[in-house]
Amino acid sequence: QVQVVESGGGLVQPGGSLRLSCAGSGSIFSFDVMGWYRQAPGKQRELVASITGGGSTNYADSVKGRFTISRDNAKNTVFLQMNSLKPEDTAVYYCNVWIIGRDYWGQGTQVTVSS
Numbered sequence: 001q002v003q004v005v006e007s008g009g010g011l012v013q014p015g016g017s018l019r020l021s022c023a024g025s026g027s028i029f030s031f032d033v034m035g036w037y038r039q040a041p042g043k044q045r046e047l048v049a050s051i052t053g054g055g056s057t058n059y060a061d062s063v064k065g066r067f068t069i070s071r072d073n074a075k076n077t078v079f080l081q082m083n084s085l086k087p088e089d090t091a092v093y094y095c096n097v098w099i100i101g102r103d104y105w106g107q108g109t110q111v112t113v114s115s
Helices: none
Strands: 003-007 010-012 018-025 034-039 046-051 057-059 067-072 077-082 091-099 102-105 109-113
Touching (some): 003 102, 018 109, 034 067, 057 067, 077 091
Antiparallel strands (some): 018 077, 034 091
16 A cells, blocks of 8 residues: 655744655655645645656646755655745645555654744
8 A cells, every 4th residue: 555654844933944755655666746735724626746656746836946956766766845934835745646546645744834
């Protein structure tokens, strides 16, 4: 059974940095697209960034130039480096992975940007 586990959230001051990690396990097949979504209170879940197995990336306009997504295919792990964090980045961040035509979600990790 596929499992997706995030780590790395926390409290950070505006302008600070955090690095999120997400490890996928439980499949003999390689993961396809891996990505990060976030959901702030009272708002819909939105795509933050995604990366294909070949390394092509896609970012939300609101995070371009500040966030960087990367992955380690050998370890089925995806990372999100978040720099220059703003209060509006505060949300629960979810990892999403696709494999053999369906997707799986992690449990989410809280990111709070506040002074």
